[in-house]
Amino acid sequence: MKPLLSINNLQAEVEGHEILKGLNLTINPGEVHAIMGPNGSGKSTLASVLAGNEDYDVTGGSVDFDGIDLLDIDASERAKEGLFLAFQYPVEIPGVSNINFLRAALKEIHEHKEIDPLTAKEFLAKVKEKSALVELDGKLTNRSVNEGFSGGEKKRNEIFQMAMLEPKMAILDETDSGLDIDALRIVAQGVNAMRSPERSFLLITHYQRLLDYIVPDFVHVLYKGQIVKSGPKELALELEEKGYDWIKEEMAL
């Protein structure tokens, strides 16, 4: 099988600090990978670099995304090629309604894929369907993007956007943090409903709990800018139980 995403020896820095230090990861279509790791290990940095945030300088390595040199195209192009990032901290855009925002985004993506744009009716039907998936209140879809949303509502809104934009690959950066128990289940259901043989997920999380709902194919540990351990879903349980010290010790040997 041809991998959907393959990251080879990726190195990146921010403001002169080296954060990613030769990271390797391969994700095949349809797979769900989870990345865990201590605070500050570089998880969000990896997400930002993949999404094309220009605050980060890539200093080495390569990333292939579905046959495209990902590092060669800008953030907007990456999104249009089907890469989606659910942000750890979604920003507010006052005065811009969620619906208009998504309409504009979807239009760009469809144009890029050379698909006919949705009619207003089709679009609204889609909004209805996808917001139901994450049980997002209809009022929220009409409000300004994330403005005044609670922490949990923002996270749910990210998953709603993902469902609307139907990416090939979605990176979820701590989407579970700040969610109450019901919201966690709902978000997980939304993600599971979107799983398909073509679509892959990279879940960044600190807690095993999310992985009870979204069962990953692989779990990786990111530590000091590198993937230092990979294993099946049971690895997450082990981490939950033992913390990261044993891995750090293994590393030191």
Add this chain to the structure above:
Amino acid sequence: MAYEGDDLLEEVTGKEYEFGFTTNIESDKAPPGLNEDIIRLISSKKNEPEWLLEWRLDAFAKWSEMQEPEWAHVNYEKPDFQSISYYSAPKKKPQLDSLDDLDPEMRATMDKLGISIEEQKRLSGVAVDFVMDSVSVATSFKKKLGELGIIFCSMSEAVQEHPELVKKYLGTVVPKQDNFYAALNSAVFTDGSFCYIPKGVRCPMELSTYFRINESGTGQFERTLVVADKGSYVSYLEGCTAPQRDENQLHAAVVELIALDEAEIKYSTVQNWYPGDKNGAGGVFNFVTKRGLCETRSKISWTQVETGSAVTWKYPSCILKGDHSIGEFYSVAVTNNYQQADTGTKMIHIGKNTNSTIISKGISAGKSQNSYRGLVSINASAKNARNFSQCDSLLMTDRCGAHTFPYIEVNNSSAKVEHEATTSKIGEDQIFYCLQRGLNEEQAISLIVNGYAKDVLNKLPMEFAVEAQKLLAISLEGSVG
């Protein structure tokens, strides 16, 4: 208004050499400079009644004693008022043979604004040999207004056809000596618009200068007077989103609005005069005095979207004279490159239970300077007056400036005055968020800026709002840094 230029000139001046007139009047243009004789010339050319000539002369006398104001937060080389020619016969815009003759940059902007080819031709003065839509629209439009008794015509026409109305209201809201530019305008204004809505009439359509502009080009010293008689309503649109080039660097317009008891005037402006080039050379100096007078239970709303001009100095204001009257000011002012804007409003509360709202959204980019200057004045007589002001500034770069100068004078303890102000820089994280969803940078900026200005744009009439949104985006293209 028919007159034989040459005869008339002879008749009233009789001493043309004294002020430098040669017999060469084919150009129909006064020599540069300003003095009483020039004012007599303007007045006679326009066949004005004696009282108006006296009014102009008085304004001139007052202007001569005045100093050009220095307090605004703008920096420019002061115009030499003696080097300007104050009268030239209404002339058509230069006729172009086709749109290909038009400045390509201007054309590109009009395309982006979605202005149709026909409209582009009309706005830029390309000769067209068939009846255009807008002309026929304008004609049927006039007919409909006439049936309702609404007067909407040029100021010159109003002076001839409705002198009693002009005499009654001209200068009652902006007195001749109000300020330096208003005094200058009062002395030398050559044309403008006049509008009268009879008692109880609700004007069924937006009155737009847009329908009139092309008849004679736009004036350097425009004078506008809108009178809404008791219980009437009118929505008036000034300007258009298409870029306006003008050979005159100085524009000093005066706009007076009068809302009699229970009347309502909504006055919307989109100003897109030539802002000068990217290095700050050229561009229009826009020094405008706009003021409205509200009688009992009446309402005046100013909405403005200002994106053009090199220097803007403008404070659309309301005098809330009548009890229970309402004044509103909604403004978006964009400055880019080396543009400077000093704009805001004055809300003068005189009547009881008067209410005013100020929403000002400044957007600065490039190396521009954008100032909000506002006065809320509550007179002793204004019991239970209310004001709410919100002044926000959005910075697109680290090199531009945003300034807020709110003045509040309260002389009645029952007043309630609230002022909120924010300054923020456009968020790179906001832009990145948009890019991550597939929008490009231009779209991202347009979305964020329009979201920021939404409360003001929402006050514009529908079609205007759509164009204004595009205009904001165009004005800020490539401006984040």
